[in-house]
Amino acid sequence: MIKRRVHVAAAAVIRGDGRVLIARRPATVDQGGLWEFPGGKLAPYETGLEALKRELNEELGIQIVRAQPLIRVHHEYADKHILLDVWQVREYDGDPYGREGQPVRWVEVDDLPNYPFPAANMPILRAVALPQEYLITAEADDDVFLARLERALKEDGVRLVQLRAKELDDAAYQARAEKTLALCRRYSARLLLNADPEWLQRVDADGIHLTSARLMELKHRPIPADKWLGASTHGDEQLAQAGQIDCDFVTLSPLAPTPSHPDAVTIGWHDFQQMVETAAMPVFALGGMTRHHANQARGVGAQGIASIRDFWRNDS
Numbered sequence: 123m124i125k126r127r128v129h130v131a132a133a134a135v136i137r138g139d140g141r142v143l144i145a146r147r148p149a150t151v152d153q154g155g156l157w158e159f160p161g162g163k164l165a166p167y168e169t170g171l172e173a174l175k176r177e178l179n180e181e182l183g184i185q186i187v188r189a190q191p192l193i194r195v196h197h198e199y200a201d202k203h204i205l206l207d208v209w210q211v212r213e214y215d216g217d218p219y220g221r222e223g224q225p226v227r228w229v230e231v232d233d234l235p236n237y238p239f240p241a242a243n244m245p246i247l248r249a250v251a252l253p254q255e256y257l258i259t260a261e262a263d264d265d266v267f268l269a270r271l272e273r274a275l276k277e278d279g280v281r282l283v284q285l286r287a288k289e290l291d292d293a294a295y296q297a298r299a300e301k302t303l304a305l306c307r308r309y310s311a312r313l314l315l316n317a318d319p320e321w322l323q324r325v326d327a328d329g330i331h332l333t334s335a336r337l338m339e340l341k342h343r344p345i346p347a348d349k350w351l352g353a354s355t356h357g358d359e360q361l362a363q364a365g366q367i368d369c370d371f372v373t374l375s376p377l378a379p380t381p382s383h384p385d386a387v388t389i390g391w392h393d394f395q396q397m398v399e400t401a402a403m404p405v406f407a408l409g410g411m412t413r414h415h416a417n418q419a420r421g422v423g424a425q426g427i428a429s430i431r432d433f434w435r436n437d438s
Contacts, residue, residue, distance in 0.1 A: 127203045131173040132161030134192055134250045135182075135211045135218065141228040142250055143218055144237065145181070157237040159208065159246060160226075170207035182226070184216035191420050193249040193404055197242035204242050208249070248370050249404045254416050254426030256373070256406045257433040258284045258316075259302075266436075268301060274433040275309040278413070284331045284352070284428075286316040299325040314352055319344040329370070334360050343368045354408075358397060365402035373428045374398070376409030381431070395422035 135143040144157045162177040164170065175186050188211075195206040220226045229237065234247050257280045259271065274280045285302050287295055299315060303325060306313040312328040315321050319330045322345060329350030332340070337353045337360060344367075345351055353364045355372045364372045374397060376388045388409065389397070398405045404425035407415065411427035419427050 125198070125201065125203045127205070129164045129170075129205045129207065130161055131164060131170045131177060131207045131209070132159040132246070133174055133178060133186075133189070133209050133211045134159055134246065135178070135184075135214065136250075137212075137228065141230055142234065143182075144227055144229055144234070145220065146225040146227075148224065153240050155238075156240050157227075158239060158243060161208075164207075171209065174207075174209055174211075178211070178214070178218075181221055181224070182216075182218035183221045184214045184218045186211055187213035187215060190417070191423065193245060193425070194399060194423055195242060195245045196400070199242075206242055206246065208246050210250075245403050249425055252371060252404055252425055253281045254420070255280055255413065255433070256282045256284065256426065256428035258286050258408075258428060258430045260430050260434045261287065261289050264298070264301070267298065268305060270434055270436060271302065271305055272309075273436070275305065275311055278433055280433055281309070281311045282314075283311055284314045284316055285327075286331075286430075296324055299327065303327055312350060314350055322349065332369075337363055337367070337369075340367050358400070361397060361401050361405075369403055371404040371406065371425060372401070373406045373408040374401075374424075375407075375428075377407045378410030380410045391418075391422055394424075398423040 143160065145160050146157050147154050149155050160178060160181050161174060164173040171189060174189065178184050178186060189209040192208045192210040195208065197204045218226065231251050257274055262270065283306055285299055287298055290298060303313050314329045314331040315325065315327045316331045322330060329352065330345055332353040334354045334356055343351060351369045353369045353372045355361050355364055355374050361372065374394065376386050377394050378388050379386060394407065406426055406428040407419040407424045408428040411429050412432040416426050
């Protein structure tokens with residue numbers, strides 16, 4: 123039997139204090155009683171954004187001023203294939219309320235997992251909680267390392283950091299991880315360790331970032347659900363594996379040439395978009411990316427950009 127395909131536009135409406143608006147589905151509909159991000163099905167010949175503007179006006183009484191693509195999620199149910207076309211809305215006119223009588227609630231991002239959502243919404247929860255920029259650290263001695271990291275946290279507003287320090291032995295890596303974690307905590311940033319998952323028993327970081335080799339060796343998720351799991355991917359096979367072990371997000375590279383690898387074979391924006399479309403989680407574009415590419419990356423379905431060089435600089 124051919125499944126029916128349903129295209130839905132949805133919004134993560136975020137107000138100035140960072141809270142996100144969610145609505146509860148009526149008890150009389152499919153998956154009634156669960157919470158969801160406001161939106162609805164596309165009418166014939168509507169684009170996702172056109173449908174979203176109409177639905178938010180009908181459901182919440184607000185008019186979108188500006189919206190940005192967040193994530194597109196494909197999900198298979200027993201009887202249908204759902205495409206959730208999700209946008210982030212920070213600028214709107216009006217005061218949202220349940221115009222159709224549905225309960226609505228402003229929720230802290232960290233509290234979203236405490237609400238029951240349809241299974242298809244899980245990647246959206248991750249995308250809402252993640253920033254647009256992901257800093258990967260470079261090798262440096264301690265003083266330079268901490269100074270450049272603090273500059274990125276303070277001046278660039280980086281809130282997601284991967285500690286990558288392949289040249290350090292275990293003792294030096296642990297010492298750096300502890301210093302890095304303390305600095306990230308000061309700026310309310312999350313820290314992921316590019317290391318074996320067992321390192322979380324030594325350093326209470328926010329999660330682990332898997333190398334592509336380590337990713338392909340795993341049969342299941344190696345860390346608890348309350349920790350973030352990222353992974354490096356370079357193609358469709360690794361993206362699929364990341365979905366199989368329930369990674370929260372991935373980097374996909376190399377998108378474009380970099381100064382250190384100018385002759386590398388790159389993915390390019392077109393193929394990158396096709397690969398992101400089938401991913402089961404948020405994807406950061408990596409390779410030749412700067413902060414100026416963040417909106418372009420969002421436009422082709424990425425969460426944002428990951429970078430070493432663009433953040434790891436000395437402006438003094």
